[in-house]
Amino acid sequence: MRKSYSMLFIFSMLCVFTLPLAAQVPSRPEIVGVGEIRDLDTVLNKLSRYYFEGRWDLLQHEIDNLGLEKTPGGHKIDPKKNYYLVVFLSHEEGGAPRLIRFAWRKPAPDPYAARIPGRKEIFEIVLGAGSDLELKTSYVSTERENQFLSEIPKFVKKVEPVLEDRLKTTGGRLEAPAVNFEVRRVVLPFARAKIKVADVAVLNEAGLAKAVKTAGAKMAGFLVYQRAEAKTLADRLLEAIRGVKTGGGKDAPAERFRAAVQTAYKAYVGDHRLKGEDLDQAAGVEKEFLDTIKEAGAEEVKASFEYENVPWERVSLGLVSAYMLDKGYADDRVRLTDYGYYAAAPPANFLAAAILNIHPFKYDPESSKMTFAERFRLFTGIVLNPDAGVCAGAGFALLRGLSINGGLALMGIPMANNPRALVVNGRDKTLPENPKDPFKTKWRTAGFIGVGYSF
Numbered sequence: 001m002r003k004s005y006s007m008l009f010i011f012s013m014l015c016v017f018t019l020p021l022a023a024q025v026p027s028r029p030e031i032v033g034v035g036e037i038r039d040l041d042t043v044l045n046k047l048s049r050y051y052f053e054g055r056w057d058l059l060q061h062e063i064d065n066l067g068l069e070k071t072p073g074g075h076k077i078d079p080k081k082n083y084y085l086v087v088f089l090s091h092e093e094g095g096a097p098r099l100i101r102f103a104w105r106k107p108a109p110d111p112y113a114a115r116i117p118g119r120k121e122i123f124e125i126v127l128g129a130g131s132d133l134e135l136k137t138s139y140v141s142t143e144r145e146n147q148f149l150s151e152i153p154k155f156v157k158k159v160e161p162v163l164e165d166r167l168k169t170t171g172g173r174l175e176a177p178a179v180n181f182e183v184r185r186v187v188l189p190f191a192r193a194k195i196k197v198a199d200v201a202v203l204n205e206a207g208l209a210k211a212v213k214t215a216g217a218k219m220a221g222f223l224v225y226q227r228a229e230a231k232t233l234a235d236r237l238l239e240a241i242r243g244v245k246t247g248g249g250k251d252a253p254a255e256r257f258r259a260a261v262q263t264a265y266k267a268y269v270g271d272h273r274l275k276g277e278d279l280d281q282a283a284g285v286e287k288e289f290l291d292t293i294k295e296a297g298a299e300e301v302k303a304s305f306e307y308e309n310v311p312w313e314r315v316s317l318g319l320v321s322a323y324m325l326d327k328g329y330a331d332d333r334v335r336l337t338d339y340g341y342y343a344a345a346p347p348a349n350f351l352a353a354a355i356l357n358i359h360p361f362k363y364d365p366e367s368s369k370m371t372f373a374e375r376f377r378l379f380t381g382i383v384l385n386p387d388a389g390v391c392a393g394a395g396f397a398l399l400r401g402l403s404i405n406g407g408l409a410l411m412g413i414p415m416a417n418n419p420r421a422l423v424v425n426g427r428d429k430t431l432p433e434n435p436k437d438p439f440k441t442k443w444r445t446a447g448f449i450g451v452g453y454s455f
Contacts, residue, residue: 002278008159012226024124024140024141025142025190026138026139026141027186027189028137029124029137029139029185029186030185031182031184031185031450032074032075032183032184032185033074033182033183034074034130034181034182034183035182035183037181037182037365038073038151040127040128040180044088044089044090044127045061046129047059047062047063047088047090048100048240050062051100051102054111054112056108056111056112059102060104063086063104064079064106066375074183075088075123075183075185077123077125079105080105080106082105082121082123083103083105083116083117083119083122083123084103084105084122084123084124085100085103085122085129086094086102086124086125086126086127087124087135088100088127089128089133089203094204099199099201099302099303099451101156101197101199101305103116104125109203110364110368113366114306114308115176115307115309115310115366116188116308116310117130117310117312118191118192118309118311118312119191119309120188120189120190121185121186121187121188122180122188123184123185124184125181125183125184126181126182127180127181128298129180129182130179130182131180132180132203132204133202133203133204134201134202134204134420134452135201136199136200136201137198138197139188139195139197141188141189141190141194142193142194142195143189143190143192144190144193144309148434150222157196160267167392172273173454178397182379184214188309190361191311192310192311193309194306194307194309195306195307195309196304196305196306197305198303198304199302199304199305200300200302200348210408211444212305213335215264215311230282230284230285231280233265233282233322234289234357237261237264237265237289239264240260240261240263240264241260241261241293243260244257251341254294258290258294259294260292261286261293263291264341265282265397268282270295274286285446309337310364310365310366312362312363312364313359313362313363314358314359314362315357315359315380316359316377317355317454318354318355318357318403318452318453319352319354319355319452319453320353320379320381320391320405320448320450320451320452321350321450321451322351322352322353322448322450323349323350323448323450324351324446324448325445325446325448325449326447327443329444330336330346330347330387330413330444332413332415332416333345333346333347333413333414333441334385334414334416334439336438339423340432341376341429341431342416342419342429342430342432342438347386348359348386350385350386351386351391351446352383352384353381353382353384353391353409354381354382354384354387355379355405355452355454356380356381357377358379358380359374359376359377360378361373370397373395375397376392376394376396377396377403378393378394378395378453379392379393379394380392383409383410383411384410389409389410389411389412389416390409391448392408400454401454402451402452402453403454404449404451405449405450405452406447406448408445408447408448409442409445409446409447410444410445411444411445411446412442412443413441415439416432416439417432417433417440418433419431
């Protein structure tokens with residue numbers, strides 16, 4: 001019957017803490033604010049350079065200095081309170097447009113970490129939205145197993161024999177006159193999940209014109225060291241690109257840029273009557289420009305990202321192996337010999353306990369660096385050896401999974417229950433009055449210090 005109570009207790013713990021995994025759940029951003037940043041092109045050039053050069057501190061510093069907290073237009077931007085993902089479309093030097101996402105908050109997150117700190121609401125800041133591009137985004141969340149809950153069976157496996165032994169003797173859009181960034185709110189279904197983000201950026205006409213003209217200028221600069229004829233033609237084609245008007249026309253913007261380049265090329269070849277090698281080189285210059293327009297003027301730029309939504313932790317499970325500071329705490333500890341007599345049973349100076357670590361401050365369990373919040377912990381637990389009991393104390397982690405711990409244990413030691421004295425072969429002996437109930441428990445305390453291990 002007592003065995004049944006023990007198993008019922010363990011089963012109840014698992015039922016309380018175990019949650020079923022959910023299927024994939026989609027989410028879509030909702031626009032909750034808009035605003036304007038001065039000289040956005042310069043800002044994006046800096047952000048792109050810092051991002052691809054791995055200069056994370058400067059990347060965060062640049063966003064800090066934009067003064068987004070003071071920008072009116074709906075949502076009050078607060079990086080100390082909320083978690084933000086900054087999104088923008090970048091052009092690498094000589095490369096195709098790329099969508100970039102990175103986290104921004106105060107204090108700054110780990111460099112390039114694809115983790116969200118257990119939030120069910122996050123925000124995106126889409127730079128260029130409303131002036132250069134439109135961004136369509138979808139989130140798909142898959143709930144993850146709680147690592148702390150997965151450790152409970154291991155913990156119970158350590159504690160259950162001691163419990164059993166004790167039982168024998170617990171979005172719409174906001175309009176603004178000038179807009180070049182949007183703030184979008186994303187509601188996430190799970191605080192602990194794996195998240196896949198799919199982005200599709202579409203350049204509007206103004207954004208396309210800017211991208212093509214910038215790429216054309218770079219191409220003209222690349223040709224500066226070629227023959228004078230090629231440089232002259234490149235300047236003529238760049239002038240034709242800059243002369244294209246936007247904001248109307250039945251042809252797509254990219255088609256108008258291509259048509260302007262082709263017209264300028266034909267006029268240049270006709271005026272200069274190019275032949276042979278000069279004509280081949282001129283055709284090569286035209287092709288470079290047309291390829292640049294095609295690359296810069298892509299109708300859609302797609303990208304996918306993966307994030308882990310991992311709540312910051314405050315509790316963990318582990319074991320303590322410690323040296324007892326009070327050697328005399330169990331002077332009265334006894335055992336029964338094979339002949340049924342009491343005999344002294346001093347324990348080995350060794351204590352083992354299954355513990356629950358409680359961190360006063362939450363910490364990021366996936367961070368590349370251990371913070372003080374993760375290193376320092378208080379703990380309470382169940383003593384497994386040398387006698388069953390409880391313990392409490394404090395610890396400090398040297399490495400992940402290894403800590404120095406010290407505290408106080410309260411243990412129940414077996415003592416003689418109603419001993420009866422007699423003399424055997426001239427020697428004083430004691431034996432229990434009732435052989436079926438030979439022991440009684442006396443509670444004693446002992447200090448300890450040792451090492452802790454996490455599951």
